[in-house]
Amino acid sequence: MQLTQTMPRPSLLKQLSPIDWLFSLALWTGAAYAFSLYGNNMDVYEKGFLFGAAAVFSVLGWLWKPIRTLLVIIAALSLFGIYDYHADLARANQAFFLKYILASQSAIMWMSVLFVLATLTYWISLASRSDFVAKVGTALTWSALTMGLVGLLVRWYESYLISPDVGHIPISNLYEVFILFSVITALLYLHYENRYQNRQMGAFVLPVISAAVGFLLWYTFDRQAQNIQPLVPALQSYWMKIHVPANFIGYGSFSLAAMIGVAYLLASKGILASRLPKLEILDDVMYKAIAVGFGFFTIATILGALWAAEAWGGYWSWDPKETWALIVWLNYAAWLHIRLVKGLRGPMLAWWAVIGLFVTVFAFLGVNMFLSGLHSYGTL
Amino acid sequence: MNKQSATFSRSVYELLSSMRFAISLLTILAIASIIGTVLKQNEPYANYIIEFGQYWFTAFQWLGLYDVYRTHWFVTILAVLVLSTSTCIYRNLPMMIREMRSYRENATEQSLRHFQHVAEFPVNNIAPEQLTTYLDNQGYHYKQKQDGDHLLIAAKRGSANRLGYIFTHSAIVLICIGGLIDSNIPLKIEQTFGWKKIETRDLAESQVPAISRLSANNLSFRGNVTIPEGSSADVVFLNIADGYMVQELPFKIGLNKFHIEHYTTGQPKMFASDITIIDKKTNRSILTHTVTVNHPLIYDGVAIFQASFGDGGTHLNLDGWNLFDHNGEPFPVTGSIHDNSKLATDDTQYTIEFSDFRPFNIENLGDSKKTMHDTRAVMGGNAVADKKDLHNVGPSFQYKLRSADGQAKEYSNYMLPMLLDKRWYLLSGMRDEPNQAFQYIRFPLDPERTLSGFMRLRGAMLDKTRHPEIAQRFVASAIPDAPADVKNKLTDSATKVLDIFAQGGYKSLSEFIEAKIPLADRDNAAQTYLKILELATYQAYVLTQAQAHQPAPKMDDETGWFIRDSLNSISDIFFYGAPVYLQLANYDEVQATGLQLTRSPGKNIVFGGSALLVLGVFSMFYIRERRLWLLIKQNSVLFAMSSNRKTLDFNNEFARHEQDIADIVKGK
Numbered sequence A: 001m002q003l004t005q006t007m008p009r010p011s012l013l014k015q016l017s018p019i020d021w022l023f024s025l026a027l028w029t030g031a032a033y034a035f036s037l038y039g040n041n042m043d044v045y046e047k048g049f050l051f052g053a054a055a056v057f058s059v060l061g062w063l064w065k066p067i068r069t070l071l072v073i074i075a076a077l078s079l080f081g082i083y084d085y086h087a088d089l090a091r092a093n094q095a096f097f098l099k100y101i102l103a104s105q106s107a108i109m110w111m112s113v114l115f116v117l118a119t120l121t122y123w124i125s126l127a128s129r130s131d132f133v134a135k136v137g138t139a140l141t142w143s144a145l146t147m148g149l150v151g152l153l154v155r156w157y158e159s160y161l162i163s164p165d166v167g168h169i170p171i172s173n174l175y176e177v178f179i180l181f182s183v184i185t186a187l188l189y190l191h192y193e194n195r196y197q198n199r200q201m202g203a204f205v206l207p208v209i210s211a212a213v214g215f216l217l218w219y220t221f222d223r224q225a226q227n228i229q230p231l232v233p234a235l236q237s238y239w240m241k242i243h244v245p246a247n248f249i250g251y252g253s254f255s256l257a258a259m260i261g262v263a264y265l266l267a268s269k270g271i272l273a274s275r276l277p278k279l280e281i282l283d284d285v286m287y288k289a290i291a292v293g294f295g296f297f298t299i300a301t302i303l304g305a306l307w308a309a310e311a312w313g314g315y316w317s318w319d320p321k322e323t324w325a326l327i328v329w330l331n332y333a334a335w336l337h338i339r340l341v342k343g344l345r346g347p348m349l350a351w352w353a354v355i356g357l358f359v360t361v362f363a364f365l366g367v368n369m370f371l372s373g374l375h376s377y378g379t380l
Numbered sequence B: 001m002n003k004q005s006a007t008f009s010r011s012v013y014e015l016l017s018s019m020r021f022a023i024s025l026l027t028i029l030a031i032a033s034i035i036g037t038v039l040k041q042n043e044p045y046a047n048y049i050i051e052f053g054q055y056w057f058t059a060f061q062w063l064g065l066y067d068v069y070r071t072h073w074f075v076t077i078l079a080v081l082v083l084s085t086s087t088c089i090y091r092n093l094p095m096m097i098r099e100m101r102s103y104r105e106n107a108t109e110q111s112l113r114h115f116q117h118v119a120e121f122p123v124n125n126i127a128p129e130q131l132t133t134y135l136d137n138q139g140y141h142y143k144q145k146q147d148g149d150h151l152l153i154a155a156k157r158g159s160a161n162r163l164g165y166i167f168t169h170s171a172i173v174l175i176c177i178g179g180l181i182d183s184n185i186p187l188k189i190e191q192t193f194g195w196k197k198i199e200t201r202d203l204a205e206s207q208v209p210a211i212s213r214l215s216a217n218n219l220s221f222r223g224n225v226t227i228p229e230g231s232s233a234d235v236v237f238l239n240i241a242d243g244y245m246v247q248e249l250p251f252k253i254g255l256n257k258f259h260i261e262h263y264t265t266g267q268p269k270m271f272a273s274d275i276t277i278i279d280k281k282t283n284r285s286i287l288t289h290t291v292t293v294n295h296p297l298i299y300d301g302v303a304i305f306q307a308s309f310g311d312g313g314t315h316l317n318l319d320g321w322n323l324f325d326h327n328g329e330p331f332p333v334t335g336s337i338h339d340n341s342k343l344a345t346d347d348t349q350y351t352i353e354f355s356d357f358r359p360f361n362i363e364n365l366g367d368s369k370k371t372m373h374d375t376r377a378v379m380g381g382n383a384v385a386d387k388k389d390l391h392n393v394g395p396s397f398q399y400k401l402r403s404a405d406g407q408a409k410e411y412s413n414y415m416l417p418m419l420l421d422k423r424w425y426l427l428s429g430m431r432d433e434p435n436q437a438f439q440y441i442r443f444p445l446d447p448e449r450t451l452s453g454f455m456r457l458r459g460a461m462l463d464k465t466r467h468p469e470i471a472q473r474f475v476a477s478a479i480p481d482a483p484a485d486v487k488n489k490l491t492d493s494a495t496k497v498l499d500i501f502a503q504g505g506y507k508s509l510s511e512f513i514e515a516k517i518p519l520a521d522r523d524n525a526a527q528t529y530l531k532i533l534e535l536a537t538y539q540a541y542v543l544t545q546a547q548a549h550q551p552a553p554k555m556d557d558e559t560g561w562f563i564r565d566s567l568n569s570i571s572d573i574f575f576y577g578a579p580v581y582l583q584l585a586n587y588d589e590v591q592a593t594g595l596q597l598t599r600s601p602g603k604n605i606v607f608g609g610s611a612l613l614v615l616g617v618f619s620m621f622y623i624r625e626r627r628l629w630l631l632i633k634q635n636s637v638l639f640a641m642s643s644n645r646k647t648l649d650f651n652n653e654f655a656r657h658e659q660d661i662a663d664i665v666k667g668k
């Protein structure tokens, strides 16, 4: 036992099991097959994305094993959904599996329900100190995540069924990015849950996802936002495909950090302290989440600038959305520095992270709701 | 004195490079940035005056709130941030480089014992190799230092974390410098010294004086220009505060064609301008290219973007219908958008100011029945609100009709007839104020789907001299075999009704009834008058159709509705506010594209800085710097660790090494 510890730590590649190799082999063959089918309809970027995705998900799967299972299940479900359409959109509410499970609408409804259930379950486990219930919560979160991703993938296909020129990746409007947000935040949470072997944090992180789900449902039933719309010219850019996800990794981790901040504040006042992880752990999760968020938000903002330089004629025009991205970014830059100043850590940092959530939410939603009128996004 | 100033500059340096100062700067900058997002920037000053009133307008103007991000105070905050970051780098750089190099092999036993993370293992004479191999396996670099019978192994990992710091913070400085190069600050300076001046008058481009023109070799600019199809431009306009400046271009841009593609679902899919770059001197075309959104053309260091579009002066051929004459024949009118035409009627001179043309209109006619019943009812502009039963109702054009005294009303006329309540009409919208919605008058079309039938009828109905004849025909058909005196009586009253109606439509008729007839009998009177009016009008229609050699109208519902609609329209003419109705006969569309042209030499610096920033941030987060010491004495091993980031991971790692080293020392 000790011997292994004193041995050189083997590099990632040496640690891989046959299953790991099988997994990434499957990914690459999948990519290759897709390429053989659609390669001649793809531009150079799309080809890059296709094989880049294969590479990224291989490594992700190697580093964090559950990803492998997740991807396999998602692939199976969404491929079946796509097959079940027989290239006829009308089957969305005729074919049994589509109507009740796999059509993007149904899948996203499942996601919503499962996330809400997961939230309740985590709270029950917090109240009852039951580890089993917490495990159920984890399972529910994984399945919600799965349905969400299946929903997005099937929706992607549906958009092409409407009309080939309408088809596009489903991260182009508020409705779609809310799904993306829920999924990414859940994935980040599950990562930390697994890394710290601690499930109590779920009771605090899942509510923010449920809130997003709540908005999603209102948006669907009150605003019929679920209809797939074609892309306005300004959005027809490969930058969108990377800018938006990068942004939402940022938003997701910031929200997660804020909720952990809430847990921290309660625990530091002795509330639920006995049920929650130790303060150092909460502080560490908060820092890690904000670090990830800051990193990706930096990338996202830069990608946004690159895109703007191409679509609007300038990498920076102080347009409300841009400016609020900057505000969010500055806010967390400040947070990171505070953490480095002796004596400013603790509750003060947690508070700052919580307030950070409001700043983030405003940049994400408030700008579209209250300020976007001032500058029509996409100019034309 | 000297000493004082030294201490002063020292404390300034301390402040600038202090972390707390940095934090407050970041926060202040964030808060200041909010202003420009809640207050719409770079609007025409008139809008602000309307919004805030003169007092607050001046106050806000003094604070520069209409262009916050270019005000002195905002730029100053940015500058201080750059200064602070730079001093911060300057201050930390030497230390950091030392840190990256050194192994701290001179650490004394004393200092090691004072570390937070320290442990000691009793042991006698252990071979250092066992420990160094362990360090190798753990990926540590180390140095050994013999000091008497003590051996100190000083090891470290992840020094690149320090590079991360240097990258991140110099990136901030780089980005800000790049931004500064592209900002309009040089121009601001030229203005403050009065070398350049913004033009606030509305002049033709060629009339703009040199002091408001910027030469083609200007380092950086971002301006817009509108080019109609078939013409070209060699300048762009920079909107600054309440005015503009003219930026000369190193070349000329011609627009061959602007086109819009639509999805099968109707939404716009592509906006594209086919442009030609033309050499200024030789006037020879250098290259042609299609600019679309997200696909700009970069030529001679200037990037050309598709920014907007509009009408470029479409030519219109119109039929002018005089609404108050007596014959009902149209006269030709021509004009083009953004241009004026004269219109002479018998009494006054009018100017037609053609403002806009739309080749098609997507109107939501779903609930139009309801709203269209009353001819004064409002039909909203382009209601693309819900995507259901949308429907293209064809071209429309807008114009202002300005009378000699400067009064103007605005009109919006549709070219094609619209089917409403199963009957065909031509629609013309009218409004007094730009912010009002148009109120639509609808002219009925005769069985040939032309306006002539109605216009002839209208002529007769407004022509007093013809009323007796119309009245007689009405009486003859209504009561053929009544005694003469009864006939004459009815003829007189019919003539009277027609005369009154000709003065102001239904309005004057109802006024007459209220004035002359006792309350008790008003309803019956109104009934009979309307009956007389409608039947007489039918006779007038028969008459005018016959005179125009048109087939006689049938005695059916369709004709009945035509009569009623005609009477409504005639009444509405008195509120139409113009003596003529302009009907669009045909047009020759000319579109215009709005291009944005920019030159930004700072761009590459900014993007270079951005790359550095990402690199730096990630290495600061994910390369953890750790130091490890093993002080080997003859009867014990002292183990200590330190890091520039106190994190959980570090504590765990310390625990792990402590465990391992304990095992090694015990010889397991």
Ligand code: HEM
Binding pocket: A333, A336, A337, A339, A340, B016, B017, B018, B019, B020, B021, B022, B026, B081, B084, B085, B088, B089, B092, B161, B162, B165, B168, B169, B172, B617, B620, B621, B644
């Ligand atoms: C927009 C401006 C700035 C950004 C984006 C920025 C970003 C960062 C980041 C991401 C870190 C790493 C934090 C961590 O690892 O937890 C950091 C550390 C640091 N920053 Fe900044 N910073 C900025 C301005 C400044 C300024 C003005 C100062 C000068 C006082 C400063 C001083 C430091 C110092 C001393 C560290 C710690 C370095 C170390 O101990 O390794 N930063 N900064």
